[in-house]
Amino acid sequence: MNLHGIWAIYRFEMARFGRTIWTSLMVPVITTSLYFIVFGSAIGSQMREVSGVPYGAFIVPGLMLLAIFSESILNASLGIYMPKFTGTIYELLSAPLSPLETVLGYVGAATTKSVVIGLVIFATAHLFVDLPIAHPFAMIAYLVLVAATFCMFGFAIGIWAKGFEQLQVIPLLVVTPLTFLGGAFYSVTILPEPWRSITLFNPVVYLINGFRWTFFGTSDVGVGISLAVTAGFFAACLTWIGWIFRTGWRLKS
């Protein structure tokens, strides 16, 4: 195991995040506060409880995942896209690193940043609402799992992308809409049919509900299914990345 190599990539990526640390941390604080001012006060006053949870608290898991999805994809994709773009990837490709080691470095660093941002949102939300957590260990584990999954997804997107525009296409045009439609700010049980059944085809529903269960102990769908969907997506990303390294697709000519 080339531990020095993994550490080198991890440090390099963390240094890259460090250069924009204040923006990176202020954005989630401000956005979360805005959500609470708009949704929590304006809408929340009309809609006091969802599934027995105060509305302000109810939206916190969705808010955290919304940020984690886009941050994970963006940070991890940029991490591998930039060396491709500037040409410095020659060094990575010529280094004695296995695919697993390379992914551990890049995805590990991006996951760290995503988890930190998730926790910043959590802390900010804490200033506005009471947030009891039913299953704290499961909550942290789920947070890390989802962040790592989307960072792997982002890593693969960074290798796939042929331009900066393509880096943004998936998070902005696919993931964020699916998150809004996937019950980040409402319970899918309030939807009328057929929208309710259609919504259940959206995988993000399961991710959000699984995470919500770790907070409140209740969920629109079974926790087992949530975990299975998350694990399935994790496995799919892992397979994709494994295939990329085996074939050298868009990495080596």
Add this chain to the structure above:
Amino acid sequence: MANDPILSIRGVSKTYANGPTALEAVDLDIQRGEIFALLGPNGAGKTTLISIVCGIVVPSTGSITVDGHDALNDYKQARRRVGLVPQELSTDAFESVLATVTFSRRLFGRSGHSAYIEELLRDLSLWDKRHAKIMTLSGGMKRRVLIAKALAHEPDLLFLDEPSAGVDVALRRDMWKLVHRLRDRGVTIILTTHYIEEAEEMADRVGVIAKGKLLLVDDKAALMKKLGKRELDLTLVEPMTAIPAELEEWAPTLENEGHTLRYVFDATGERTGIPSFLRRMQELGIAFKDLETSKSSLEDIFVGLVEEKR
């Protein structure tokens, strides 16, 4: 083991997915501690060959071993031993010089803390700039950074791809000094160039490559001797049938049915032997009406080889 080649390339070919055949069945052995120049015009396949050895490009066929380790199956062992200074100036922008060189050392599996890095940066006149961001450096300094990165993990085999492209005199001088110091330490160096003078100046052995084919590999000294030969052609007034014994010392030959007396001399030698040869001719009363020298420099041979293969 010491006599095993440090790099062994067997039957390596490369055809790019949407492009030309960049390499055709290249076989090459590089000996430990030598400086080898891969000489060829642009597009010959030099960068492709280097990239395949380093694991950046996947070969279509063939196999490579570095220090006995297969570059595909045992890539970790193989790659640890190799350092590459690429042709393009590809660097990070925001990293400091020290950080990027330390990064390279770690990436290749070594601990980042080392007196070696300081020594390396001093050797390359980068120590004073160690905290500078790479993007603030000039092109020449960036090239030095790339050399430091390639040497950071103390490789046994160093590739320099077009080392003098866009390089100023000071860096060139420093670079050659460094190359010789590295060689003294036992590092094997392979450089690519399309300048004959560079191959001549630097290398122990030269391989000529054109159109993806390795045309010839020879010791530089032997090659230069071959290539440094000049011919003096004397067109005689009276044709000759045999070389007079008095001229044997110069071993001339008769060409053109005895009308031309040819003397081959070494233009790089201290003495060409021409004045004494002509004096002896005069003493013997052999008259000539024309005199011509032709050279067969590395340049001509090189151009000839490259054209021949078109």
